[in-house]
Amino acid sequence: MLNVRILTEKVARVLAEEGIAPLCRRALSHLRGQRERDPFDVENGTETSGLEPLWKLSIDSPNARHGERYQATSPQELVSVLEYLGVDPASSTFIDLGCGKGRTLIVAARFGFGKVIGVEFAQELAATAQANLVSQRLDNAVVLRADAAEFTFPPGSKVIYLYNPFSEQVLAKVLDNLRAFRNDRLYVVYKSPRCARLLDECDFLQRHERAPRAPHIGIWRGVTAEARVTPEAVA
Secondary structure (H helix, E strand, O other): OOOHHHHHHHHHHHHHHOOHHHHHHHHHHHHHOOOOOOHHHHHHOOOOOOEEOHHHOOOOOOOHHHEOOEEOOOHHHHHHHHHHHOOOHHHEEEEEEOOOOOHHHHHHHHHOOOEEEEEEOOHHHHHHHHHHHHHOOOOOEEEEEOOHHHOOOOOOEEEEEEEOOEOHHHHHHHHHHHHHHOOOOEEEEEEOOOOHHHHHHOOOEEEEOOOOOOOOEEEEEEOOHHHOOOHHHHO
């Protein structure tokens, strides 16, 4: 399936915001991403590999033009971050916004989180993620086909994961929805954080040190507005 509307809007946005060179690099990266299953999938009998551009998918959200392609996270990288945070997984919820095919959900569920939630607005990706969870018999994980901008966060301790799933327009709405839980135990784990500025400027988040074995993943922790230290003050 070719979603011409999403493809056209995506090309126009990348050209306007980044220029022709990044657009060409993305096209080449997509072509390289059409490959066989990687070791994780071979070992587990799952389907989580490859690159999936949104213009190939069925999406009925007005925020589709602000979304980014699916690309799987390294399990080792994610586990190193979760171990570094030191949260009690059994009493916490892991939430992947833009979970794609669900690899992070599998890793987080096996890590021992009491509840794992994947939020994905592409019909095909959500269905694949759910099938992967069923095949692994993980009863502490679910996939919601929904727009991250409309997701209502649960109370309690949370680790929110993002692999650069959308642009600032959607992330701003996500942070507004998250504001009600500013006093909860909260971590935001953000791989390839292109929109880090919004988190740095957020009055209930504080940038945390990066995990030693995950240099491409940024970490922010929840704080009260009174306890927050600005990035400028830290520098």
